[in-house]
Amino acid sequence: MxxxxxxxxxxxxxxxxxxxxxxxxxxxxxxNRPIRPRVIAWAGPTAFMRDRWYERDSWYKARIQKPExxxxxxxxxxxxxxxxxxxxxxVFKAKENDIGFKKRPESVTIExxxxxxxxxxxxKQLEIDxxxxxxxxxKIYDHYNIFEDLFMPGVYFNNTQKFGVKYGDxxxxxxxxxxxxxxxxxxxQIEIESLGSNAYNxxxxxxxxxxxxxxxxxxxxxxSQLLHWCIANISDGQKNGETIVPYLPPTPYKGTGYHRxxxxxxxxxxxxxxxxxxxxxxxxxDRVFRLNRFFKQHENEITPSALNFSQIKYDESVDKTLHQxxxxxxxxxxxxxxxxxxxxxxxxxxxxxxxxxxxxxxxxELVKREMFxxxxxxxxxxxxxxxxxxxxxxxxxxxxxLPVWQHKELMRENIGSDKYAALYLKNGYKNxxxxxxxxxxxxxxxxxxxxxxxxx
Amino acid sequence: xxxxVTAKPLTSKVLSxxxxxxRGIANIPHWEHHIRFxxxxxxxxxxxxxLDRFKRLNNGMWIRPHPGRNKLRYVKSEVFHETADxxxxxxxxxxxxxxxLMTPFWxxxxxxxxxxxxxxxxxxxxxxxxVDYKGRFVRxxxxxxxxxxxxxxxxxxLQ
Numbered sequence: 120m121x122x123x124x125x126x127x128x129x130x131x132x133x134x135x136x137x138x139x140x141x142x143x144x145x146x147x148x149x150x151n152r153p154i155r156p157r158v159i160a161w162a163g164p165t166a167f168m169r170d171r172w173y174e175r176d177s178w179y180k181a182r183i184q185k186p187e188x189x190x191x192x193x194x195x196x197x198x199x200x201x202x203x204x205x206x207x208x209x210v211f212k213a214k215e216n217d218i219g220f221k222k223r224p225e226s227v228t229i230e231x232x233x234x235x236x237x238x239x240x241x242x243k244q245l246e247i248d249x250x251x252x253x254x255x256x257x258k259i260y261d262h263y264n265i266f267e268d269l270f271m272p273g274v275y276f277n278n279t280q281k282f283g284v285k286y287g288d289x290x291x292x293x294x295x296x297x298x299x300x301x302x303x304x305x306x307x308q309i310e311i312e313s314l315g316s317n318a319y320n321x322x323x324x325x326x327x328x329x330x331x332x333x334x335x336x337x338x339x340x341x342x343s344q345l346l347h348w349c350i351a352n353i354s355d356g357q358k359n360g361e362t363i364v365p366y367l368p369p370t371p372y373k374g375t376g377y378h379r380x381x382x383x384x385x386x387x388x389x390x391x392x393x394x395x396x397x398x399x400x401x402x403x404x405d406r407v408f409r410l411n412r413f414f415k416q417h418e419n420e421i422t423p424s425a426l427n428f429s430q431i432k433y434d435e436s437v438d439k440t441l442h443q444x445x446x447x448x449x450x451x452x453x454x455x456x457x458x459x460x461x462x463x464x465x466x467x468x469x470x471x472x473x474x475x476x477x478x479x480x481x482x483x484e485l486v487k488r489e490m491f492x493x494x495x496x497x498x499x500x501x502x503x504x505x506x507x508x509x510x511x512x513x514x515x516x517x518x519x520x521l522p523v524w525q526h527k528e529l530m531r532e533n534i535g536s537d538k539y540a541a542l543y544l545k546n547g548y549k550n551x552x553x554x555x556x557x558x559x560x561x562x563x564x565x566x567x568x569x570x571x572x573x574x575x
Numbered sequence: 576x577x578x579x580v581t582a583k584p585l586t587s588k589v590l591s592x593x594x595x596x597x598r599g600i601a602n603i604p605h606w607e608h609h610i611r612f613x614x615x616x617x618x619x620x621x622x623x624x625x626l627d628r629f630k631r632l633n634n635g636m637w638i639r640p641h642p643g644r645n646k647l648r649y650v651k652s653e654v655f656h657e658t659a660d661x662x663x664x665x666x667x668x669x670x671x672x673x674x675x676l677m678t679p680f681w682x683x684x685x686x687x688x689x690x691x692x693x694x695x696x697x698x699x700x701x702x703x704x705x706v707d708y709k710g711r712f713v714r715x716x717x718x719x720x721x722x723x724x725x726x727x728x729x730x731x732x733l734q
Contacts, residue, residue: 463698465701467666471664472658472663473664476664480698489694523660523661525691
């Protein structure tokens, strides 16, 4: 006979409370099955548990386990970083073709007292004259990508001849030093080391970043430069040679940053006819030059022996130089990227200033159209669209009348900031920055003129 | 002004009078602000407090000024002076609730001449779905059933 299973019966907590007339059960019933677990399958075990800190969902009355939302942070995983900083920032240019001369072995014949030098070094009184040092590293040329941009990747040469380029007394062109365009307005003095043999030297002055006239080519070996000066066939020991291309001061345009101005010295045994380099016209575009092609042409005769370069930025003298040629001095402006915006939410969870939020996502064409419409309205109703003298001439009245955001917009419009600059843009100017700069210059000039008058 | 009401307390048999203020249109307890049937016409009435404090844009967004912006300004920082003057957007639940408190007239699109809010009545660049979890249209009236292209043409809120 099967044993009768007895399952424990639970006594009610209200069993001992007597209420007249109620037929309340004191125990759970006697059944031959266990009590079903008090669990609701679709809700977790913590459902219907009273907890004061839960977030109530709207149509549930129960507490739901919500997934933990981890904010999207930018995490740096150190396990993924393998290389050292030096390795990552190393610039390595392959050196396959040496197109220059072999480096002469250095023979030092200076008498020196080793003991005395050691003493001074220990006491940290040993002084080294940097001007006597020979700077022969090619790393600086790698850093500025000089060889690649002048010739081809893989090409290099050592400085085997002393080559000095001086503007005036103090300004010297070394290896990438900064000069002002005003320093370089006149021809520099050139000093070439005489090596004793009956050879000729040729000097070329190139602006490596100056060519804005040719389209960018996809290849690495046909880069173009501007030829500012060429003196050819300088005999060994002499100072004068044939001026093939007359000197033009460097012309880095405004807004284009630093241009590398390189002076290359070539050495050749016999005189070469460089008449094909001669300029065909006066314009800057006629000075476009391709050093790689030029070198390939005269490869068998000439060898590069020295290279100096400096970096030159825009200056007012550049304007003068260009005007003298008959060119207008262009202005370049950096085109900033559009600011990164978070994805737009229809009803942002955090209270946002509504005008700034909605303006952030308005397409720029619509903004332009609105500004144009405003400008036309002003021209029609008031006859002119000029910037107000003051941000808001009716400031106290408007402050009371208008909501704050509208008052601020009105002031922005009157000043002409950001998008409202289009309202006051006059013909002939590309953008508001240019117009502001030009008007500033005009005002400064008129101010100077006034001062001159009053000073007399 | 006051109306006397007799109340019967549970414990004692003595009746006592309780004075309650008269219930007019401007004197409703705040938990009854959503009037479903007004005594005059039997129609729903919009909540006047909501109309005073919030502004509804045509695209469904409610705007409110920052609460407490004029309180104790002299002790508050420069940052507060700027940020407290913002007119802020309401959250989704708040916008839904405010819409429920309104009558259909206040949910219609309004066009005014020289409206300073004109550029803000349309949203641009929204990619959220057009239907909610029950399949109801989010930005359009449910009676108007049209395909996407026609809706884009006429409901310029979508842009």
